[in-house]
Amino acid sequence: xNELKRxxxxxxxxxxxxxxxxxxxxxxxxxYAGVIDEHHTVRTKxxxxxxxxxxxxxxxxxxxxxxxxxxxxxxxxxxxxxxILYSPMCYPNGGIVDDLLVYRYNSQHFFIVVNASNADKDYxxxxxxxxxxxxxxxxxxxxxxxxxxxxxxxxxxLQRITNINLSHIKYYSFTHGEIDGVSxxxxxxxxxxxxxxxxxxxxxxxxxxxxxxxxxxxxxGVKPIGLGARDTLRFEAxxxxxxxxxxxxxxxxxxxxxxxxxxxxxxxxxxxxxxxxKEQGIPRKLVGxxxxxxxxxxxxxxxxxxxxxxxxxxxxxxxxxxxxxxxxGLIRADLAIQGEILDVMIRGKAVKAKIIPSLFYKRxxxxxxxxxxxxxxxxxxxxx
Amino acid sequence: xxxVELKYNKEHEYAKxxxxxxxxxxxxxxxxxxxxxVFVELPDIGTTVxxxxxxxxxxxxxxxxxxxxxxxxxxxxxxxxxMDSPDLLNxxxxxxxxxxxxxxxxxxxxxxLMTAAEYxxxxxxxxx
Numbered sequence: 273x274n275e276l277k278r279x280x281x282x283x284x285x286x287x288x289x290x291x292x293x294x295x296x297x298x299x300x301x302x303x304y305a306g307v308i309d310e311h312h313t314v315r316t317k318x319x320x321x322x323x324x325x326x327x328x329x330x331x332x333x334x335x336x337x338x339x340x341x342x343x344x345x346x347x348x349x350x351x352x353x354x355x356i357l358y359s360p361m362c363y364p365n366g367g368i369v370d371d372l373l374v375y376r377y378n379s380q381h382f383f384i385v386v387n388a389s390n391a392d393k394d395y396x397x398x399x400x401x402x403x404x405x406x407x408x409x410x411x412x413x414x415x416x417x418x419x420x421x422x423x424x425x426x427x428x429x430l431q432r433i434t435n436i437n438l439s440h441i442k443y444y445s446f447t448h449g450e451i452d453g454v455s456x457x458x459x460x461x462x463x464x465x466x467x468x469x470x471x472x473x474x475x476x477x478x479x480x481x482x483x484x485x486x487x488x489x490x491x492x493g494v495k496p497i498g499l500g501a502r503d504t505l506r507f508e509a510x511x512x513x514x515x516x517x518x519x520x521x522x523x524x525x526x527x528x529x530x531x532x533x534x535x536x537x538x539x540x541x542x543x544x545x546x547x548x549x550k551e552q553g554i555p556r557k558l559v560g561x562x563x564x565x566x567x568x569x570x571x572x573x574x575x576x577x578x579x580x581x582x583x584x585x586x587x588x589x590x591x592x593x594x595x596x597x598x599x600x601g602l603i604r605a606d607l608a609i610q611g612e613i614l615d616v617m618i619r620g621k622a623v624k625a626k627i628i629p630s631l632f633y634k635r636x637x638x639x640x641x642x643x644x645x646x647x648x649x650x651x652x653x654x655x656x
Numbered sequence: 657x658x659x660v661e662l663k664y665n666k667e668h669e670y671a672k673x674x675x676x677x678x679x680x681x682x683x684x685x686x687x688x689x690x691x692x693x694v695f696v697e698l699p700d701i702g703t704t705v706x707x708x709x710x711x712x713x714x715x716x717x718x719x720x721x722x723x724x725x726x727x728x729x730x731x732x733x734x735x736x737x738x739m740d741s742p743d744l745l746n747x748x749x750x751x752x753x754x755x756x757x758x759x760x761x762x763x764x765x766x767x768x769l770m771t772a773a774e775y776x777x778x779x780x781x782x783x784x
Contacts, residue, residue: 430670566695568695
């Protein structure tokens with residue numbers, strides 16, 4: 273391994289005996305106790321993730337609102353200050369540069385969180401697009417450690433060490449405050465399909481917070497969670513992953529993210545192509561698959577129907593929550609019919625799978641924190 | 657610890673030799689590196705396997721791993737229990753988590769395998 277980047281929490285992963293892997297150029301924990309155990313911890317209690325590898329880009333200036341509107345497919349004009357929005361960011365041809373979260377401070381200040389493996393590419397893209405606007409885009413990725421506490425007990429545990437009233441932070445909202453005396457940005461967001469928070473702090477306080485959160489939750493089963501479980505958790509909740517469901521050759525409409533593409537707003541990059549695609553018919557659709565025969569469909573395995581290639585698997589795994597083998601596949605739209613049987617080509621062998629609804633897992637909304645955005649997201653994400 | 661009566665290859669698999677019947681399985685180190693095993697694909701009884709060639713796969717949540725035959729021969733027994741409970745490979749790789757039994761044509765390909773002590777030295781070396 274040559275010159276992998278390390279997060280401010282690297283030493284903590286060594287202490288916790290994590291298994292480390294190269295993830296997009298970062299030396300990251302893939303698991304601690306084991307992927308399945310960690311997965312269940314997040315679904316039933318709460319788990320702590322080091323997501324410091326994520327990229328943060330700050331956009332400020334008089335034209336910030338107009339600029340972000342051009343940059344992304346979703347609409348931030350109606351977003352209230354202190355709220356967050358999920359959006360694809362497209363190339364002019366409709367392919368996806370990345371998917372991201374936009375935190376709105378006000379119309380002249382947005383904070384954009386992007387995927388680790390795309391951070392440099394995104395910053396270059398954003399800077400290039402910013403030329404004709406009165407804005408300054410700054411890559412702040414090095415200035416933050418980011419922790420995610422996810423799971424039904426996340427609020428209960430975190431409330432023990434903060435004077436911020438967490439129940440006031442609605443889904444997809446953020447605020448500034450102190451946790452364990454450390455100044456941070458905290459949002460009710462995540463990538464697991466569970467309730468939870470993402471916390472941004474100065475790198476030097478990362479380890480303190482990490483330890484404190486594990487300590488206050490230790491008796492209740494809070495554990496550190498690696499990228500392995502992060503992937504199975506997001507996959508069950510049908511949250512897309514760049515490089516799997518999303519990419520430069522896939523449009524957000526194909527990926528089932530149509531609700532985040534606002535064709536009725538003024539111009540944005542990729543709009544013409546996406547509008548045309550919507551009018552002429554979206555050629556491919558993302559579907560859920562359940563294995564009928566024995567086997568696990570993995571990313572990029574071909575999908576066939578009657579011996580003809582009709583698409584490929586974007587993500588596939590054993591699902592710890594459902595206890596069966598499931599997958600997501602991008603296939604010809606005319607074959608995206610519930611109940612249809614397809615062949616997954618596993619090492620040259622046809623293995624049968626059935627098309628099923630792709631929102632494999634949806635949490636019970638006991639806490640009542642789901643705001644409109646999430647309702648819309650679930651609705652959309654299950655619409656296929 | 658790795659049982660002394662077994663032979664080991666560099667792919668972290670073991671062979672247990674009883675007469676001309678050879679049992680294949682993966683080592684404790686292999687299951688540890690793979691993580692939670694969730695799927696095992698094995699050949700049918702009566703098929704033949706070839707030394708140095710893949711005879712099936714072991715999959716964890718995150719990884720797919722080919723398993724290699726250390727002798728050529730006919731499959732005489734398949735552990736169907738691990739197909740239903742793949743986690744046996746994690747909990748008992750040297751016991752209930754064995755994979756297949758092969759009636760060997762010729763045991764000479766086993767000569768290239770390592771003893772338990774050699775395998776442990778190999779593991780120590782691989783760490784660095």
